Amino acid sequence: xxxxxxxxxxxxxxxxxxxxxxxxxxxxxxxxxxxxxxxxxxxxxxxxxxxxxxxxxxxxxxxxxxxxxxxxxxxxxxxxxxxxxxxxxxxxxxxxxxxxxxxxxxxxxxxxxxxxxxxxxxxxxxxxxxxxxxxxxxxxxxxxxxxxxxxxxxxxxxxxxxxxxxxxxxxxxxxxxxxxxxxxxxxxxxxxxxxxxxxxxxxxxxxxxxxxxxxxxxxxxxxxxxxxxxxxxxxxxxxxxxxxxxxxxxxxxxxxxxxxxxxxxxxxxxxxxxxxxxxxxxxxxxxxxxxxxxxxxxxxxxxxxxxxxxxxxxxxxxxxxxxxxxxxxxxxxxxxxxxxxxxxxxxxxxxxxxxxxxxxxxxxxxxxxxxxxxxxxxxxxxxxxxxxxxxxxxxxxxxxxxxxxxxxxxxxxxxxxxxxxxxxxxxxxxxxxxxxxxxxxxxxxxxxxxxxxxxxxxxxxxxxxxxxxxxxxxxxxxxxxxxxxxxxxxxxxxxxxxxxxxxxxxxxxxxxxxxxxxxxxxxxxxxxxxxxxxxxxxxxxxxx
Numbered sequence: 001x002x003x004x005x006x007x008x009x010x011x012x013x014x015x016x017x018x019x020x021x022x023x024x025x026x027x028x029x030x031x032x033x034x035x036x037x038x039x040x041x042x043x044x045x046x047x048x049x050x051x052x053x054x055x056x057x058x059x060x061x062x063x064x065x066x067x068x069x070x071x072x073x074x075x076x077x078x079x080x081x082x083x084x085x086x087x088x089x090x091x092x093x094x095x096x097x098x099x100x101x102x103x104x105x106x107x108x109x110x111x112x113x114x115x116x117x118x119x120x121x122x123x124x125x126x127x128x129x130x131x132x133x134x135x136x137x138x139x140x141x142x143x144x145x146x147x148x149x150x151x152x153x154x155x156x157x158x159x160x161x162x163x164x165x166x167x168x169x170x171x172x173x174x175x176x177x178x179x180x181x182x183x184x185x186x187x188x189x190x191x192x193x194x195x196x197x198x199x200x201x202x203x204x205x206x207x208x209x210x211x212x213x214x215x216x217x218x219x220x221x222x223x224x225x226x227x228x229x230x231x232x233x234x235x236x237x238x239x240x241x242x243x244x245x246x247x248x249x250x251x252x253x254x255x256x257x258x259x260x261x262x263x264x265x266x267x268x269x270x271x272x273x274x275x276x277x278x279x280x281x282x283x284x285x286x287x288x289x290x291x292x293x294x295x296x297x298x299x300x301x302x303x304x305x306x307x308x309x310x311x312x313x314x315x316x317x318x319x320x321x322x323x324x325x326x327x328x329x330x331x332x333x334x335x336x337x338x339x340x341x342x343x344x345x346x347x348x349x350x351x352x353x354x355x356x357x358x359x360x361x362x363x364x365x366x367x368x369x370x371x372x373x374x375x376x377x378x379x380x381x382x383x384x385x386x387x388x389x390x391x392x393x394x395x396x397x398x399x400x401x402x403x404x405x406x407x408x409x410x411x412x413x414x415x416x417x418x419x420x421x422x423x424x425x426x427x428x429x430x431x432x433x434x435x436x437x438x439x440x441x442x443x444x445x446x447x448x449x450x451x452x453x454x455x456x457x458x459x460x461x462x463x464x465x466x467x468x469x470x471x472x473x474x475x476x477x478x479x480x481x482x483x484x485x486x487x488x489x490x491x492x493x494x495x496x497x498x499x500x501x502x503x504x505x506x507x508x509x510x511x512x513x514x515x516x517x518x519x520x521x522x523x524x525x526x527x528x529x530x531x532x533x534x535x536x537x538x539x540x541x542x543x544x
Contacts, residue, residue, distance in 0.1 A: 003371040003382055008363035008430030013225035013353040020217045020366040020396070026182035026208045027096040027189055031057060034255050041232065042260040044086045047153065050260070051086050056093075059086075059171065063094035066172035067125070070147060074099030074180055077123040077191065079145075080242070081105040081114070081132055083265035087151045087167060088241045089251065091127045096189055096208070099180040103191045103203070104242045106447075107132055108507040111139045112457075113201070117193050118143040121203055121403065127151060127167065130158075137161075153265075184208040191403055192244045194341045194448055201453070203403030204341045206244065213396035214344035215252040217365040221351040222283070222310055223257055229309070233282035236275060237261040238290070243447075244345045245315055250285050259283075269293040273303040280307055287315035287446030288322060291334065292476050295325050306331035310352055314339060315446035316478045317434060320358045336361050338434060341448075342418055344397040348432050360431040368395035371417070372426055380414075383425070388435045391424040392417040440531055442471030442479050447509045449481060451531060454512065457505050458483060458498065463491035466521045470535045472514065483512040484534055486521050493517075 009018060024030040035057040042050040072078065078095050080102055082088050095102045103121045105114060107129065114135060118126070124144050128136050130152045140148070148164040157166065189211055191203035223229060235254050239246030254261040259282070262275055267290055275281065291313060294300055305311065305326075313323070314337045323334045337349025338361040348370065350362035364370045372389040373380040383389035398418045401409035412419050423436040442449040451469035458467040466486040474480035483502070487493055495515040502511035522533035 003426070004369065006364075006369065006430070007428070011354045011363055011430070013351075015225050016220055016353075016366065018366060020213055020220065022184075022209065022212050022216060022396075024184075024212055026184055026187075027211060028093055028182075030212060031060065031093050031096075031255065034258065038258040041258060043255065044089070044237075044261050044263050045234075046086050046263045053258075056086070056089060059090045060093040060097065061175050061177065062171040062173065063090055063167075064097040065175040065177050066170050067094060067100075068098060068177055069172060070125075072098055072100060072125060075101065076125065077101045077103050077121045078125040078127065079103040079105050079118060079121065079123040081107055081109075081126065081128040081136070082151055082242070083107055083129060084237060084241050084246070084263050085151070085153070085265060086263065087127070089255075092190075092247075096182075097177060097180070099182055099187060101188050101191055104193060104244070104247075106193075106240075106242050106507060108509065109135075110505060110507060111135055112505060113507065115139040115142055116200060117203075118145055120193075120200075121191055125149070129153075182208060184212065186400075188400060188403075190244065190247075192341045201450075202405050202408060204244075205400040205403050206344050207400050210344045210397050210399060211244075211248055211252065213367065214346055214365075215248045215256060217367065217397065218249045218346050218349075219253045219256050221349065221365055222253070222312070225351070225353045226309065229257075230282065233257075233259055234279050235259045235261055236264065236272065236281050236284040238264040238267050238272065239285055239287065239315075243315075244341055245339065246285075248344055249312075249314070249339075249346055267293070269297050273297060273300065276303045276305055276308070280304065282308060283310045283312075284308060285312045285314070288313060288318045288478050289316075289445045289476060291318070291322055291326050295322060295329065300329045301331075303330070308332060311335065312337060312349065314346075314349070316443040319478075323358065338362070338422075338432070340420055340422075342399045342412065342420075343393055343395070344399070346397070347393050347395070357427075357431050360427075360433050362432065363430055364432075365395075368393065368397070370426070370432065372424055385428055386425055388423050388425045391420045391422045391432070391434075393420060394418070440470075440535075442469075442481060444471070444474070444479050444481060444509045445477045447507075449479075449510050451481075454481060454483065454502070454506060454510055457502065458485065458512075460505070461493065461498065461501055463487050463493035464498075465489075466529060468521055468529055468531050468534055469512065470531055470538060472538045474513075477509075480513045481510065482514040482516070482538070484521055485515060485517050486519070487517060 035053045038053040043053045044051045127149045151167045188205045190206045193201040318336045335350040339345030372383045454469045455467045465488040471479035472482045522530040
């Protein structure tokens with residue numbers, strides 16, 4: 001099979017090995033090693049304050065000791081609901097130190113979504129930003145949550161009920177941490193919640209080995225063949241750490257490389273341009289919407305993006321036109337890639353040492369085999385070179401499975417191959433291209449949105465008889481959410497009322513931006529609602 005021959009290997013720089021090397025026994029062991037190498041160097045710059053590698057380990061251990069004394073043991077789950085901050089890193093590695101599992105919670109989630117993640121994961125501990133604390137308290141009694149630790153970046157603090165505590169007050173100055181054995185291949189480090197076929201998000205189980213493999217792959221591709229990496233370099237960390245792309249491919253890579261990460265809690269194009277101009281960072285990663293926003297800014301040409309060594313984009317398909325416009329205005333090169341939460345996340349991308357092909361997501365990273373397959377009555381067969389089929393993946397970054405979802409795990413991992421549900425093709429050189437998505441997933445502003453979850457929320461409206469949700473093209477978000485609704489006889493509801501209900505019950509990127517009320521929704525002969533028909537109708541509008 002041509003895919004097993006790995007034609008992409010001919011592009012590997014001589015300094016890049018075919019297989020990734022994993023030196024550490026656990027993620028905490030990795031942090032210890034980084035601190036031993038970089039000790040007094042700044043690890044993070046946050047609101048103008050520098051935090052060294054030594055500081056990072058010290059605070060991590062203080063938190064781990066406090067958690068241990070509060071009863072946290074190996075296998076326990078701790079939910080983190082924070083924007084980008086050094087506290088995110090402290091929290092993660094304290095959990096890893098104790099053999100616990102970090103539950104990633106998107107800060108944009110509404111109460112219903114937070115409650116589901118907490119109940120599904122069984123998390124009894126949570127670290128949350130003070131501005132989000134009230135959301136968590138509203139649903140705490142419906143969950144197993146027993147300890148809430150509140151992070152404040154400054155400003156006036158409110159008094160917390162008994163049992164809850166502020167982060168800095170919780171830290172233990174008399175460190176006592178037992179030795180915990182970690183099996184890096186079996187022990188889960190993170191639950192990354194993503195959508196499910198049932199409409200409820202499910203936890204992707206990523207082990208210590210999954211993450212260690214993946215960020216080392218990304219670092220090797222991005223930096224190992226770099227001849228001019230400075231001893232002290234800065235990188236912009238603006239991709240959200242609550243998603244494994246921002247965590248693994250940015251934050252953990254920065255720690256491995258000894259970078260000073262300029263940590264931004266939110267993306268603001270003017271702020272990023274100013275940082276590029278004044279701080280002269282070495283690297284930055286983003287999602288397409290970030291580059292759309294930068295492309296719309298006056299003065300982009302003078303910001304100095306051409307001085308960055310490496311600028312990468314992922315999380316959603318990057319339109320070629322947007323990439324070319326950014327490159328024309330800045331003189332920089334914007335590299336695209338591909339991944340998914342189930343693969344920790346990086347599978348394929350364009351490293352600086354390979355020739356560029358616009359529209360291609362690049363070549364597979366180390367230790368990774370990609371196939372393009374067709375499903376037949378006899379099983380899966382490899383598609384010919386240049387022909388489209390489903391992209392399947394095998395490698396050490398592939399998840400252990402979905403948390404408490406053996407049936408859904410079996411649907412996507414077959415004979416060791418992760419079936420991505422994405423339609424792709426490979427050219428004769430071994431470059432890959434995403435053609436379409438087999439799944440109904442919508443990617444809005446780099447976030448995965450699952451129509452069935454939104455439909456379930458819309459069905460809570462008494463006036464809604466039927467609902468279908470599709471993704472429609474959006475020049476800024478890549479895709480946006482559109483809902484089609486059939487109203488029950490005798491009921492009345494407006495499109496604006498439906499949109500408002502979505503805003504009240506869904507994270508902003510999931511809430512329908514467009515609503516269309518129809519007399520009938522398309523159905524099959526057996527009465528199944530046909531989302532595909534509406535999606536095809538939306539595509540046909542673009543051709544008119």
